[in-house]
Amino acid sequence: xxxxxxxxxxxxxxxxxxxxxxxxxxxxxxxxxxxxxxxxxxxxxxxxxxxxxxxxxxxxxxxxxxxxxxxxxxxxxxxxxxxxxxxxxxxxxxxxxxxxxxxx
Amino acid sequence: xxxxxxxxxxxxxxxxxxxxxxxxxxxxxxxxxxxxxxxxxxxxxxxxxxxxxxxxxxxxxxxxxxxxxxxxxxxxxxxxxxxxxxxxxxxxxxxxxxxxxxxxxxxxxxxxxxxxxxxxxxxxxxxxxxxxxxxxxxxxxxxxxxxxxxxxxxxxxxxxxxxxxxxxxxxxxxxxxxxxxxxxxxxxxxxxxxxxxxxxxxxxxxxxxxxxxxxxxxxxxxxxxxxxxxxxxxxxxxxxxxxxxxxxxxxxxxxxxxxxxxxxxxxxxxxxxxxxxxxxxxxxxxxxxxxxxxxxxxxxxxxxxxxxxxxxxxxxxxxxxxxxxxxxxxxxxxxxxxxxxxxxxxxxxxxxxxxxxxxxxxxxxxxxxxxxxxxxxxxxxxxxxxxxxxxxxxxxxxxxxxxxxxxxxxxxxxxxxxxxxxxxxxxxxxxxxxxxxxxxxxxxxxxxxxxxxxxxxxxxxxxxxxxxxxxxxxxxxxxxxxxxxxxxxxxxxxxxxxxxxxxxxxxxxxxxxxxxxxxxxxxxxxxxxxxxxxxxxxxxxxxxxxxxxxxxxxxxxxxxxxxxxxxxxxxxxxxxxxxxxxxxxxxxxxxxxxxxxxxxxxxxxxxxxxxxxxxxxxxxxxxxxxxxxxxxxxxxxxxxxxxxxx
Numbered sequence: 078x079x080x081x082x083x084x085x086x087x088x089x090x091x092x093x094x095x096x097x098x099x100x101x102x103x104x105x106x107x108x109x110x111x112x113x114x115x116x117x118x119x120x121x122x123x124x125x126x127x128x129x130x131x132x133x134x135x136x137x138x139x140x141x142x143x144x145x146x147x148x149x150x151x152x153x154x155x156x157x158x159x160x161x162x163x164x165x166x167x168x169x170x171x172x173x174x175x176x177x178x179x180x181x
Numbered sequence: 182x183x184x185x186x187x188x189x190x191x192x193x194x195x196x197x198x199x200x201x202x203x204x205x206x207x208x209x210x211x212x213x214x215x216x217x218x219x220x221x222x223x224x225x226x227x228x229x230x231x232x233x234x235x236x237x238x239x240x241x242x243x244x245x246x247x248x249x250x251x252x253x254x255x256x257x258x259x260x261x262x263x264x265x266x267x268x269x270x271x272x273x274x275x276x277x278x279x280x281x282x283x284x285x286x287x288x289x290x291x292x293x294x295x296x297x298x299x300x301x302x303x304x305x306x307x308x309x310x311x312x313x314x315x316x317x318x319x320x321x322x323x324x325x326x327x328x329x330x331x332x333x334x335x336x337x338x339x340x341x342x343x344x345x346x347x348x349x350x351x352x353x354x355x356x357x358x359x360x361x362x363x364x365x366x367x368x369x370x371x372x373x374x375x376x377x378x379x380x381x382x383x384x385x386x387x388x389x390x391x392x393x394x395x396x397x398x399x400x401x402x403x404x405x406x407x408x409x410x411x412x413x414x415x416x417x418x419x420x421x422x423x424x425x426x427x428x429x430x431x432x433x434x435x436x437x438x439x440x441x442x443x444x445x446x447x448x449x450x451x452x453x454x455x456x457x458x459x460x461x462x463x464x465x466x467x468x469x470x471x472x473x474x475x476x477x478x479x480x481x482x483x484x485x486x487x488x489x490x491x492x493x494x495x496x497x498x499x500x501x502x503x504x505x506x507x508x509x510x511x512x513x514x515x516x517x518x519x520x521x522x523x524x525x526x527x528x529x530x531x532x533x534x535x536x537x538x539x540x541x542x543x544x545x546x547x548x549x550x551x552x553x554x555x556x557x558x559x560x561x562x563x564x565x566x567x568x569x570x571x572x573x574x575x576x577x578x579x580x581x582x583x584x585x586x587x588x589x590x591x592x593x594x595x596x597x598x599x600x601x602x603x604x605x606x607x608x609x610x611x612x613x614x615x616x617x618x619x620x621x622x623x624x625x626x627x628x629x630x631x632x633x634x635x636x637x638x639x640x641x642x643x644x645x646x647x648x649x650x651x652x653x654x655x656x657x658x659x660x661x662x663x664x665x666x667x668x669x670x671x672x673x674x675x676x677x678x679x680x681x682x683x684x685x686x687x688x689x690x691x692x693x694x695x696x697x698x699x700x701x702x703x704x705x706x707x708x709x710x711x712x713x714x715x716x717x718x719x720x721x722x723x724x725x726x727x728x729x730x731x732x733x734x735x736x737x738x739x740x741x742x743x744x745x746x747x748x749x750x751x752x753x754x755x756x757x758x759x760x761x762x763x764x765x766x767x768x769x770x771x772x773x774x775x776x777x778x779x780x781x782x783x784x785x786x787x788x789x790x791x792x793x794x795x796x797x798x799x800x801x802x803x804x805x806x807x808x809x810x811x812x813x814x815x816x817x818x819x820x821x822x823x824x825x826x827x
Contacts, residue, residue, distance in 0.1 A: 100811055103807050103811075104804065104807055104808060104811060107804070112803075112807075173802070173803040173804055174802060174804065176803065177800065177801035177802045177803070178801060
């Protein structure tokens, strides 16, 4: 049970703040690892709001979703890190501004 | 109940021949191709003869249903065949003359590299022509009508590598299209007002109607539109211009399609529709006037032509004019009679002309012939008989039918008769002119031949001097000559007319047939024919220098006649040029290029420009993609908030 003295809006504000941090980091950072971490931050921001709502409405679905997100995030991290390594091997850089061959 | 005669076999047999030769003939030998073509055409002829033998046992009209075709509401048009006295006559003429011309073609076309193609087309023509004459409703007739037009196009343009032949084919097709337009509208009117195209039903619903004497009504409109169709197919004023050009085709084709059978389809159609015409006096009068004028007009052009086939072409137009004159004065059976005799002697004339052309190595200019009588005596004999027949010298075929027409025309108005007799005189004159220029005097073509001018035409195969054609060509000539000699006797004592009377009516056939007037008129037309002969003899045999003098003294008028009254030029200025110019300037350059093409091109260019701009979004830079994603999500969220989505 979430203690009743912490209102739902606090959780949502924190969740939104975390998500915004993730977005900003995603946009302004050049290092691919940092961008990757920003994505994780966004996911966790969303997770937080899921859990908060789940507790508030006493609905388990939200918590189940969080597990799903975590599993997918873990899988994504695996694949993502593998790609990063592959990119580093060929490009010898992790600066995304120099990895711009996606349009080809 | 009538026995089933399997009438459908008659048209389908030649179709089978056309298919076999068309698909398999290329690799087959000439003998095989000829065998197939002759077998299937001959089989159709034999069947026609068999039908003729069985004819008296049938209850007429004999109709045979083959298959459903179009049925909606109460309207129906089926594949069905119709046999009565009229279609029997046409059937025998088409298959008989057609078969003879098939035989002749074997000899005439032997050296042609596209031998199989020729016979395939020829059989195809037979199929469509037989469909036309055996149809039991206007729609099936229209299939045949269009089909013979197609076959005519294919055969006129048979030597399509020759520019003039290709354009002559197109001309024939396009001019015919104008006529078909009228025919089609007539059919639409029939469907709209009588709900059927079956001959039986249409005529049954029209018969009770009175004649539209007081003015022009529905039947007059239908009659006139049918006449437009007939004028196109049968080369009448003002749509006759295609027929002289059609002489670009091989000569057997000119004989079969453009003299004996296809061009008479219009006469057949008008006669078949006589129930309509008899109730539309003004339409009938138009038919008579067009026929009379065409007969006279084309005959005058024929005087000054020097190409042997062109003379015959104008002569054909003129004789078709006679047939329409006959229809126009209500003497439909006389028209059909002339159609039949004309098929004999004009087919013979064309085949003879083909034999002449063959003999002199492809030359068609009569000024380069002459004296051929001693080289090709059999051809000369045949041509002489045909000339006598067409000139109307008794007792040959042409005399009987032409005299019948003139007599019936006289009963309606002496004007028709007078023009008819004058035309008969001119006909006799130009035909004997042809005969004298070709067969008498001295041969004028030796020098050209000796100097090895091999570019004359198709069958120039090393000619030394003119030589007689092979038997395969001469036998059809002889048979047609016999028919031209004796074919007219079926009209003796109005037998032919009585035979056709159940179909065409004509009980009014002046039973005062032995009156002094008729004998007198007969005498006048014989006189006209003989004087035409004498004049031709004077000008082209006795005093050959005279024609040039006369031509010189006539000056401008003569030139006008030589140039066929500049009708082609007139049509070119009036119709062809505006059409070409309008199509080029307005339809092509303005509408097509500036509007349709421009719309398509601009749409393409516009898409290109937009893409050029949008392309820059795809920078390949990951962070710019991230920015777009964020911006896009922001827009979506803003939209949802704005729309008040909870």
